[in-house]
Amino acid sequence: FQIARYLGIHPADIDGDGATEIPVPARLSVVENGEEMWKIYWFDYDAAGEGEQSTMTYHNLTDSWYLTIPKEWDGRFTVVQDNIGTGEHATKFYSVSGRRADELLFTIYTLTGDNRETLATRSDRIILRRQFSAVYVLEISENYGNWRYAVAADELSGRFNAIVTQWSTGEE
Numbered sequence: 780f781q782i783a784r785y786l787g788i789h790p791a792d793i794d795g796d797g798a799t800e801i802p803v804p805a806r807l808s809v810v811e812n813g814e815e816m817w818k819i820y821w822f823d824y825d826a827a828g829e830g831e832q833s834t835m836t837y838h839n840l841t842d843s844w845y846l847t848i849p850k851e852w853d854g855r856f857t858v859v860q861d862n863i864g865t866g867e868h869a870t871k872f873y874s875v876s877g878r879r880a881d882e883l884l885f886t887i888y889t890l891t892g893d894n895r896e897t898l899a900t901r902s903d904r905i906i907l908r909r910q911f912s913a914v915y916v917l918e919i920s921e922n923y924g925n926w927r928y929a930v931a932a933d934e935l936s937g938r939f940n941a942i943v944t945q946w947s948t949g950e951e
Contacts, residue, residue, distance in 0.1 A: 800833055820835055884920055
C-alpha cells in the first residue's frame, strides 16, 4: 500500500474513463522562493490493489482550476505563483534546466477584479473559461513553441478545467 500527503484533493474520475482515480502528490523538481509546488499523479487500482498511473495534473486550489499535464512534461516543468495585483493572479509555467526554472512557457491568469473582462481581452490572451466571479485566460510566451515538449495551443486550452465545488447537505 501507499501513503501520500493530503493536499485537499479527493479521489475522482479525473480522466473520464468511468473509474475513480486516487491522487498522489509529488513535489515539482524545482522549488521557487521556498514555496513547494506539487504535481498530482492519479492512479487506477485493480481488485488486487495494484496501482497504475493514469494521469498527471497540476492543481491550483486557491484559484479553483487544474491542468492535465502531458506525461512527457514530467520532470521538465515547474510552476511559480505570482500575485500581480488585486484581482489578477498568475500561475507561470517554466521549463526546467537542471535544478532551476529556465524559460517561461505560458501563464494562466485568474482574473477576479471589476476589470476582469478588459484584462481578459488583452492581445495574445486566450479565454479558457468564464465564470460568475472569475475569468481564466492563457497567455503563451514566445519561447513556448521552441520547447521540445510543447503541445498546440488548442490542446493546451482543452487541458484546462475549472474546479467546481460540490455542495453537500451531509445526508445521503
